[in-house]
Amino acid sequence: MDNTRPKEQSVHRLHIDGYASDGSGVARLDGMVVFVQGGIRGEECEVQLTHVGRSALWGKVKQIITPSPARTDPQCPYYGRCGGCQYRHMDYAEELEAKRIRVEDALRRLGGAEVTVPPVLGAAHIDRYRNKAQFPVSPGPRIGFYRSRTHQVVDVEDCLLQSEAATRLRRAVKQWMQTWSIPGYNERTRTGLVRHVYVRTNRAGRSLCCLLVNGRGVPRQSELVAALRQAEPGLAGVVLGINESHSNVILGEHYRTLWGEDFLSDLLCGHRFQLSVPSFYQVNPDQAEVLYAKALEFSGLTAGETALDLYCGIGTISLVLASRAGMVWGAEVVPQAVDDAIRNAQWSGIENVRFLCADAGEAARRLAAEGVRPDVVCVDPPRKGLAEDVVNTIAAMAPSRVVYVSCDPGTLGRDVKRFAALGYTLRKAAAVDMFPRTAHVETVCLLSKLNAKQHIEINLDMDELDLTDAEKxxxxxxxxxxxxxxxxxxxxxxxxxxxxxxxxxxxxxxxxxxxxxxxxxxxxxxxxxxxxxxxxxxxxxx
Known part of the structure; x- marks a missing residue:
């Protein structure tokens, strides 16, 4: 047994010299990396170790010896207990620099790219910016957010990131549950009824509320609707989502409307979008416009070119690209999202866009059958990034440019390296702060093909390509x-x-x-x- 190794709960004076991907400070102790919760770059701190691993240590700030000028009051009573925010202990300028460093490090270290990421495009509003809340519910009832790295629900009366409408509707659901003894869901025993309270708001101040339940209905339905309508004057509809799966999936398998409408409409980048409960839509519309403008800039599209937007969702990026391109094809595997995308294009009077209900492989096959070769492929995948087969599929289409919109620098760096092996080089990157006060950051990258004599040809059998399992x-x-x-x-x-x-x-x-x-x-x-x-x-x- 090695008695020289640091022990859990021991306290050490450390210098914070950087940041980890989860927002923690990074220090060194006896040659080992220490991830310090609440640490800020440049600080000397007394750090208490909370976990000792074989090659890394974890700790929390016990006392600040030399505080950073960037240190601030979190101004949230739940900070440190709720896992939602990671940067409330520092000012916004330091947060943006921490995110810039993280993106640049991922692209260099994981992506193998020599790139300098410019200053992050910050938000004008760092509180009350989210247009969607998904509150987990547990017995009690407790309605709020998960404690960091757990599924223990912290009961949160008000979240500074969420809209005030979401706060009012959450409170109304909790009072309804208490009044009528409606049980919250117990993940361990898989019993109880209410799993999540979902609230979506738009820029006009209208809201949609959905209860995700472990069952086919709810008791006291009329009382629920009455409580929600009284709590929120801007309520547009109440929806019930059925989720009886034994998994961590939030959204339902089926939906039915209890009152009002089952969708909202919103304006983004000058276009009107219809949003149903399962539709993907950026949670910060102001910053989404910044992000999509950067994606359009990087695309370099001209009126004679064709673009393919993979993972197009309800068509947000597709419609933005259509303002410059000759033709845009959007591909999405969720049928309801495709229906919304078609309707959104019709509402905006955009005729040079078509939508396919297909994954990447199917989209490639159908476009090839019609003789379509995209000049630009744009991807905005989920946090897990692109499956390796999808990277191969995109390269097989031989677009001159790939615009990659990412919400996870780690998987982005991995995919940049995969594209580089297939002849696509990272030309430039820009980070956009879509989620102030949290460790998340969005990045837009432009990858362009090497010249025709240098690029690598890929022979891909489209008939045998099936990405369904690979993407899961x-x-x-x-x-x-x-x-x-x-x-x-x-x-x-x-x-x-x-x-x-x-x-x-x-x-x-x-x-x-x-x-x-x-x-x-x-x-x-x-x-x-x-x-x-x-x-x-x-x-x-x-």
């Missing part, structure tokens, strides 16, 4: 990259397989099974098991 799960390398990016730990494929098997998500025989029944196989250490489980949760696998 992360590869072992993706899990390794995520763990390294977010915890500083290196994990083996064997350890990942062990954790997947323990979680019940491995359906094949362990490929690292010992040849002898008596052979001893290394077992995944607890700190790496925890980090792998966080990665599996991040990729929606558990």
């Amino acid at each position: 799960k992360a590869t072992y390398q993706e899990i390794k990259d995520y763990v390294l990016e977010h915890s500083g730990l290196k994990v083996s494929s064997l350890y990942i397989a062990q954790v997947k098997q323990k979680c019940g998500i491995i359906e094949r025989e362990n490929y690292n099974k010992p040849k002898s029944e008596d052979a001893k196989q290394p077992q995944c250490p607890p700190d790496k098991e925890k980090a792998i489980e966080e990665a599996l949760t991040h990729f929606g696998m558990i």
Whole structure:
């Protein structure tokens, strides 16, 4: 046993010299990385260790010896307990620089790109900017947000990031549950009724409220509707979402309207959009306009060119690109979102856009059958980034430019490296602060093809390409990259397989099974098991 290693709960004086991807400060102790909750770059702090791993340490600020000029009062009673915000202890300028460093580091270290990221495009409003709230509910009832790295619900009366309408509607649901003894959902026992309270608002001050429930209906339905209507004068509709799955999925399998309308409309970039409950729509419309303007700028589209917008959702980026392109094709796998996209184009009178209900492979096949070769491909994937087959599909289409909109610098860096291997070089990047006070940041990258003599040709059998399964799960390398990016730990494929098997998500025989029944196989250490489980949760696998 190594008695020289630091012990949990021990206190050490450390210098904070950077930031981790989750907003924590980064320090060094005896050659090991220490992730310090609440630390700011340049500070000397007394840090109490909360977890000792094999190759990294975690701690929290116990006392500040030399405070940073950027340190501020969080002005939120839940800060440090609720997992929503990570940067309320520093001023906004320092937050933006922390995010810029994170994006640049991911593109350089994971993407292998020599790039300098300019100052992050910051927001004019850093509070009350979110147009969508998803409050988890647990027995009590407690309605709020998860404590950091747990599924323990912190009861939050008011969140400074959410609209005041969301606060009023949350309060009304809680009072209705208390009055009529409506049970909150218990994840462990899979019992109880109300799982989430969902509120979407638009720029005109109208709101849509949806209850996601573990059942086919709710008791005291008329009382619920009356309570919500009384609490929020701008309420447009009340929707019930059915979610009886034994998973962490938030949204429902089916929806029905209890009162009013089941959608909102909103204006973005001069276009009107219809938003149903499951529709993807950026939560900060002011910054979304900044983000999409940058994507349009990077696309360099001209009137004679064709663009393909993958993961187009309800068509927001597609309609923006259509203002410059000769033709835009949008592809999305969610049928309801495609219906919304078609309607949104009709509302705006835009005729040079078409939408396909298809994944990347199917979109490529259908466009190829029609003789369409896009000059620009734009992607705005979920946090897990692009499956490797999707990168191959895009390269096979041979667009001259790829515009990549990303909400996760880690998976963006990984995909930039994949594109580079196929002849697409990162030309420039811009970061947009879509989520002030949180560790999340959006990035837009322009990747362009090398000249015709240098680029790599890919022979891809479109008839055999099926990305459905590939997009549902992360590869072992993706899990390794995520763990390294977010915890500083290196994990083996064997350890990942062990954790997947323990979680019940491995359906094949362990490929690292010992040849002898008596052979001893290394077992995944607890700190790496925890980090792998966080990665599996991040990729929606558990």
